[in-house]
Amino acid sequence: MKVLLMGHPNVGKSVVFNRFTGVDVITSNYPGTTVEYSEGSMRAEGEEVTVIDVPGTFSLEPKDKAEEVAVEMLEKEKDAVVISVVDASKIERGLYLTLEIIERGYPVVLALNMWDMAKHKGLNIDVNRLSEILGIPVVPTTAVSGEGINKLASVLKSARPVEVETISGRAGGRA
Amino acid sequence: MSLTVDERWDLIDRISRETVTVGEYKETLTDVIGEITIKPMTGIPVVIASLYLFWSIFGSFAGFFTDGFFVKFFDQYWLPWWQLHFPDTWEWLYYIVVGDPLADNCLEAFGMLTSGLFVAIGVVLPAIFIFYLMLTLLEDVGYLPRLAVLIDTILHKIGLHGYAIVPTILSLGCNVPGVAATRILETRKERFVMMTLLAIFVPCGAQLGIMQQVIPETMGLVLLYLVIGYFVTGFVLSRIIPGKSPEILMDVPPYQKPLLRNVALKIWMRMREFFTSAIPFVLLGVLMVNVLYLAGFIQWLSSTLSPLFVYWFGVPEATVGPLIAAFLRKDLAVAQLSVIEMTWYQMVTAVVLVSIYFPCLATFIMLLREGWTELLGSLAVLIVVVTVYGGFVHLVGILAGVA
Amino acid sequence: MDYDDKGSVKDIEGDLQDRLACMGIRKGKTIRMITRQPIKGPVVVEVDGADTSLGLEMAKKILVETDR
Numbered sequence: 257m258k259v260l261l262m263g264h265p266n267v268g269k270s271v272v273f274n275r276f277t278g279v280d281v282i283t284s285n286y287p288g289t290t291v292e293y294s295e296g297s298m299r300a301e302g303e304e305v306t307v308i309d310v311p312g313t314f315s316l317e318p319k320d321k322a323e324e325v326a327v328e329m330l331e332k333e334k335d336a337v338v339i340s341v342v343d344a345s346k347i348e349r350g351l352y353l354t355l356e357i358i359e360r361g362y363p364v365v366l367a368l369n370m371w372d373m374a375k376h377k378g379l380n381i382d383v384n385r386l387s388e389i390l391g392i393p394v395v396p397t398t399a400v401s402g403e404g405i406n407k408l409a410s411v412l413k414s415a416r417p418v419e420v421e422t423i424s425g426r427a428g429g430r431a
Numbered sequence: 432m433s434l435t436v437d438e439r440w441d442l443i444d445r446i447s448r449e450t451v452t453v454g455e456y457k458e459t460l461t462d463v464i465g466e467i468t469i470k471p472m473t474g475i476p477v478v479i480a481s482l483y484l485f486w487s488i489f490g491s492f493a494g495f496f497t498d499g500f501f502v503k504f505f506d507q508y509w510l511p512w513w514q515l516h517f518p519d520t521w522e523w524l525y526y527i528v529v530g531d532p533l534a535d536n537c538l539e540a541f542g543m544l545t546s547g548l549f550v551a552i553g554v555v556l557p558a559i560f561i562f563y564l565m566l567t568l569l570e571d572v573g574y575l576p577r578l579a580v581l582i583d584t585i586l587h588k589i590g591l592h593g594y595a596i597v598p599t600i601l602s603l604g605c606n607v608p609g610v611a612a613t614r615i616l617e618t619r620k621e622r623f624v625m626m627t628l629l630a631i632f633v634p635c636g637a638q639l640g641i642m643q644q645v646i647p648e649t650m651g652l653v654l655l656y657l658v659i660g661y662f663v664t665g666f667v668l669s670r671i672i673p674g675k676s677p678e679i680l681m682d683v684p685p686y687q688k689p690l691l692r693n694v695a696l697k698i699w700m701r702m703r704e705f706f707t708s709a710i711p712f713v714l715l716g717v718l719m720v721n722v723l724y725l726a727g728f729i730q731w732l733s734s735t736l737s738p739l740f741v742y743w744f745g746v747p748e749a750t751v752g753p754l755i756a757a758f759l760r761k762d763l764a765v766a767q768l769s770v771i772e773m774t775w776y777q778m779v780t781a782v783v784l785v786s787i788y789f790p791c792l793a794t795f796i797m798l799l800r801e802g803w804t805e806l807l808g809s810l811a812v813l814i815v816v817v818t819v820y821g822g823f824v825h826l827v828g829i830l831a832g833v834a
Numbered sequence: 835m836d837y838d839d840k841g842s843v844k845d846i847e848g849d850l851q852d853r854l855a856c857m858g859i860r861k862g863k864t865i866r867m868i869t870r871q872p873i874k875g876p877v878v879v880e881v882d883g884a885d886t887s888l889g890l891e892m893a894k895k896i897l898v899e900t901d902r
Contacts, residue, residue: 474869581871584872679887683878
């Protein structure tokens with residue numbers, strides 16, 4: 257199984273990657289630390305999993321070379337599971353990229369990273385409801401401290417592609 | 432199937448209405464500091480103060496270890512021991528490994544195990560250690576994006592935007608990650624201008640360290656020449672290279688407390704890089720220069736290029752040797768320059784030349800990976816810049832009456 | 835829009851809309867100007883507790899109705 261870590265710049269994808277694989281890649285607090293992809297492997301539920309840390313991107317329409325790498329990676333790995341890493345305190349724009357990936361037919365797991373920061377900011381996210389609407393596993397994580405990382409690894413297998421119409425149907429009333 | 436942009440946002444609004452509740456948000460001290468350091472009135476003084484702090488810590492830390500320990504160790508114990516104990520059966524081998532048998536310090540001896548190790552471990556190691564420690568802290572705290580905002584206006588004048596400060600600062604550690612970081616710039620024009628400026632004008636941590644050691648008094652002038660060159664060349668390039676220079680559009684992340692584990696890990700990775708790739712290159716550089724001297728190649732090249740160096744750049748013809756070493760390692764080249772007999776202004780000119788002339792091999796390979804056209808373009812700019820700017824530095828010296 | 839003003843985004847001109855939307859700046863959002871750098875420098879705005887920096891030309895294309 258192959259897993260792609262995708263998400264906006266500076267949401268902590270590389271930190272998750274380091275946690276998963278034990279391979280160390282450089283992480284910082286500025287957008288665009290990762291400009292090339294790195295590959296590592298881990299064991300999840302007794303299975304060997306290849307994990308790929310992808311440079312951050314805002315959308316699937318690339319605007320610089322690092323983002324091009326990200327989109328190319330996604331297009332190349334047709335049968336990968338995507339972990340969409342989102343900054344929990346900026347969940348709306350994170351959902352945008354997540355939906356784009358879901359629409360392309362990939363099985364997605366949503367990681368609400370920087371959960372501690374979001375809580376600190378007074379943000380409350382109904383994780384179960386969100387998972388129900390999206391029809392995908394949603395895991396709150398705080399990658400820097402390792403919180404939620406094991407959970408994230410354990411739900412990888414349950415990720416399935418979802419039709420966006422179903423999501424829309426479950427999302428309740430028109431805006 | 433896929434949604435249109437508006438449909439997608441509409442869906443997100445519906446989802447978030449059901450799942451997200453925003454509580455009362457209290458402004459924290461971090462937010463306040465975040466705003467203070469990004470507003471021009473308060474932010475710019477903070478930039479200047481941090482630069483000054485960075486610089487003084489760099490200088491005193493590196494000086495403390497190099498002068499306080501390594502110089503004594505290498506000059507009083509290491510060098511004499513090798514001069515005494517290395518078998519002199521083959522004169523050429525002695526010359527390559529130990530160097531000058533009469534030298535009384537490790538800069539003059541110029542053997543692989545004497546000068547090579549002294550430069551790599553005695554001078555450069557402490558310098559890049561402290562540099563990376565401070566750089567890592569800046570990175571992890573989240574200061575770089577704020578610096579980018581503050582400097583945006585100035586960098587627009589040279590066809591870049593504020594974010595270009597990130598590759599520039601990374602290059603001050605080592606040009607290789609600096610060049611890699613140009614990929615976050617949006618257009619090809621920006622990337623080309625940035626790469627070229629990095630390769631020519633930004634000295635790496637190793638070079639800063641050795642300059643600090645051998646020309647502490649005039650280093651400021653060298654850096655001033657490099658900064659001026661960076662902006663002038665950028666200004667010219669941004670006008671002749673076709674393409675767009677977009678505006679900045681960037682997230683400014685909140686400040687975070689750096690995690691000890693992460694800082695330690697990053698420094699460890701960067702130091703490992705130094706041990707596995709930089710030190711062998713320094714030693715290889717000494718080897719190559721010594722072999723070329725023994726073969727008479729450097730003497731031949733020096734006399735051939737003599738007119739260019741003596742009349743145009745105003746430096747002794749002996750500086751050709753260090754320029755050869757600069758292909759492999761710039762720190763080594765500066766160390767070599769330091770033992771050549773010349774006036775202080777010639778030294779400044781020579782160090783500027785070493786800096787702006789060809790990027791070191793590792794950077795060169797990195798440029799190549801970004802594409803042939805980029806590499807050739809950068810080299811063309813480089814040749815013009817070295818010739819013109821080198822002559823300019825000489826001219827300033829003549830006008831000031833010091834050359 | 836002025837310094838330290840708060841308001842809601844009314845409209846964003848042209849193709850900028852999509853790019854800014856991905857950064858979290860879109861119609862109906864409350865936006866606060868944090869700083870404005872001198873000499874046509876970039877502005878920094880806050881939307882949903884996240885700071886974003888954008889060039890002045892871009893910022894001009896965002897129409898904001900300020901709260902008084």
